[in-house]
Amino acid sequence: MTLKPVVWMGSSKAGLLAFPDEARRDAGYQLEKVQRGLDPSDWKALITVSAGVREIRIRDMSNAFRVIYLPTQAEAIYVLHCFQKQAQRTSHRDVQLATRRFKAIPWPGRPK
Numbered sequence: 001m002t003l004k005p006v007v008w009m010g011s012s013k014a015g016l017l018a019f020p021d022e023a024r025r026d027a028g029y030q031l032e033k034v035q036r037g038l039d040p041s042d043w044k045a046l047i048t049v050s051a052g053v054r055e056i057r058i059r060d061m062s063n064a065f066r067v068i069y070l071p072t073q074a075e076a077i078y079v080l081h082c083f084q085k086q087a088q089r090t091s092h093r094d095v096q097l098a099t100r101r102f103k104a105i106p107w108p109g110r111p112k
Helices: 012-017 021-035 092-103
Strands: 006-008 043-045 054-059 064-070 077-085
Touching (some): 012 021, 012 077, 021 054, 021 077
Parallel strands (some): 006 077
Antiparallel strands (some): 043 054, 064 077
């Protein structure tokens, strides 16, 4: 089985690399599951960004981390944003950033 490639939008990869070691390893494992066509262990739909967008939820002893991604495109999995969550609710700034990156995805057939 071939893995679907991951496309990192904007600074999303740098955001993931800034996670603590354990959270970064868990995020990588969860993204590999998505590449294989499986669901991550803990995820939810993030329709505030767009239909089809999801977030992987990662927790360690005292922090929460999120990976916002779009798994539904045939050519790749688009990772829109990776960040440490600061409050109960995902911040408006993080949702806006993910939305801008979603809109920047080079959709097949979209005029340039």
